[in-house]
Amino acid sequence: MEIKIMKNILDANDRLAAENRAYFSNRHITAVNVMASPGSGKTSVILKIIEAFGKETGISVIEGDIASSIDADTIDRLGIPVVQINTGGGCHLDANMIQAAVKDLALKDNSLLFIENVGNLVCPSAFDVGETLRMIIASVPEGHDKPYKYTSMFEAADVIILNKMDLMPYIDFDKESFYKGIKALNTKAPIFEISCRTGFGLKEFLQWLKNQASDN
């Protein structure tokens, strides 16, 4: 019985996700679902993209958090349209929440939408929100073993970021093991090593993202 209910929830979510996906596709909107552990740098990466692409590109942001509007306030101060979703305990965003937030945002055609999911390397991977791209951010201090432990997240990724490269000298991080773990799950997603703090590697990542958006 529990399983049946769960299936119904996921079915309903998939139906709404398909509606969102059609909406984004018809308007050539690139919607990026940004997923990561708490504190991996989701907001920092989005801020770097805003800084590089500028307001004129038409960037909007949906912030997902259990509580608080800390990240939405930061985005709002830059004059970027942003909606904060507080899940009130919920561990992930779903397609219904995104549909409601999108109604508030009045997105432009050919624009970019960043959906910052709740910081959680488990649950968000099970809920399609209709995104164009799934971006997973790992960070050096979390350690190289994450792809072995949080398989579904790395499996589902369209692009993987390894952030906080500036901390590499102070951490026992086995890069070979990290890459090996990812390649066992996902051979298609490009992996970008970056540091939002120093700017390391951002140029290549931002160029890739620009290409994805213009192809869309």
Added chain:
Amino acid sequence: MEIKIMKNILDANDRLAAENRAYFSNRHITAVNVMASPGSGKTSVILKIIEAFGKETGISVIEGDIASSIDADTIDRLGIPVVQINTGGGCHLDANMIQAAVKDLALKDNSLLFIENVGNLVCPSAFDVGETLRMIIASVPEGHDKPYKYTSMFEAADVIILNKMDLMPYIDFDKESFYKGIKALNTKAPIFEISCRTGFGLKEFLQWLKNQASDN
């Protein structure tokens, strides 16, 4: 209807958690539910406790992961009794899983049991496993805003660890804001600043833990 089912699941979990709690209490076993984001140092903290207290104290470990037995293998190599629970996608441990694992462990009276939950700063806080103490580990590179965003976890804590203090010089971490966020939710839990890498602060934390176990 969904809410009703969820309530039934949580009711059933609470019943099993109460059984576990009675079992631990009758045998003066201190069961510590260790919860944190992925890569905050849950296993590292447990390893430091094993190193300090020694095998003779009677330490056992339950490792919770979606996949892999990386952490259980590390514990096993030290000759410490360990059971690995693979949740296969599940985002938290529950009381039923702990009851099954405890049957396998043949715990001694007056011993210590560490339950390393799935790396997730959201869902594990909703599932009582019958533990004696809830230990939350935050880490410096995750940032000082975590108590504001992951409220239920910090609210529920009996003790809070701030790990990876050795990285403080390389991170913009506002310690005042971190403490303020916690104090708004939880005035009872002691907070220990430590570094598993350098050993900083471990003495005070280990002394506190020893007192808790002997009071139990």
